[in-house]
Amino acid sequence: MSTENSVENTLKNAVVRLQESGSDSPSLDAAVLLCHALDKPRSFLLTWPDKLLDAEQLAQFASLLERRLGGEPVAYIVGEREFWSLPLDVAPSTLIPRPDTERLVEIALDKASDSEGDILDLGTGTGAIALALATELPNRRVWGVDLKEDARQLASSNAKKLNIPNCEFRSGSWFDPIESGTQFALIVSNPPYIEKSDPHLSQGDVRFEPLSALVAEDNGLADIKYISEVARSYLQPDGWLMFEHGYDQGIAVRDLLASLGYDQVETFKDYGNNDRVTIGLWPKKK
Structure with missing residues (x-):
């Protein structure tokens, strides 16, 4: 035979x-x-x-x-990618969750252990970061926001599939879907941070991912700047803001957060020893 x-x-x-x-x-x-x-x-x-x-x-x-x-990326072909041991449905309308983003989750969990209050994930996509945090912090409420309604639906579907009840998703631009006066203990984001002329945009899996979730103006820093400025009105005293960003943006993001009044600004490496996550604490009023 x-x-x-x-x-x-x-x-x-x-x-x-x-x-x-x-x-x-x-x-x-x-x-x-x-x-x-x-x-x-x-x-x-x-x-x-x-x-x-x-x-x-x-x-x-x-x-x-x-x-x-x-x-075409394998994740789009099979419609699924594992993140933080969670099998997430994915779609071409959202970024494919990547292992380095788990560093953001690790750091967020460490900081969340010292505080109480809700958590906000901006630009949630598949819901990967929000759902990872929600499953590790079952007594905390986690909110995820994405500009695209189909992304919100996908994230909500992932939450339902994985039976994670303490996570809610809304669609809109950054803070727009969040009621004025709402405050969070932690705001996390993996926003667009690639400069539009970056050659990596024409290579590998990235070619198939939505540009709106990848590219930002002002050398890739436009969305990080906007979120950093507005987040000050949505963070509770001693609340943390943290970003995933490009390997060469650590200094720029640290300088930005410091200039806006954040304390304890620090950059962390990813698993490849590149600058990847920068955090800042919004201080209590003196």
Whole structure:
């Protein structure tokens, strides 16, 4: 019996093609796509390497593989990405959650442990940051805001799917959906921060992600500046503001927060040892 269409050989052939196309994770890409085509867990590939795929399964996998070979992100192809151990539905209208953003969650959790009050996530997208915080802080209320209504719907759907009841999402521009006078213990954001001429915008997965969630004016700092200024009216005394930002923006964001009156301004590294998260404390009135 021919084993050409076995799980093992199908994977091997796909990995070779993905390597040739320039994928930086060909083995993982092939495995995720084949699992999706077969509707099976990763363990199936290891347990049944000699299992033969039928014509329908082969056609389904071939279609998925061609999309990946064309550069489309795996997360968009399968409609899901794990973040903070949460399986999140994703869509082309939102950014794909990335591992480095988990640094923002870690720092937020550390600061939240010393305070009480609600938490606000601006530019929530899939709801990744808000839902990670909400699941770790079940007694705190977490709010997520996104400009796009379809992003709000996606984040709300993720909250429902994951049974996270202490998270609510609204649509609108930054603070617009938040009632005046509302104060938060913590405001977090992974806003657009890439300069529009950045060459990375034409490379890799980013080519398929929404530019509105990536690009900002003023050398990528326009949205960070706006949020920093307005957040002062929405932070409770000794409340924290924190951003994910570009690897080369740490100094600029620190200078900005300090100039606006924030205390204890500090930048943290991501897992690749790049500047990635900057925080500032809004002080009590003296």
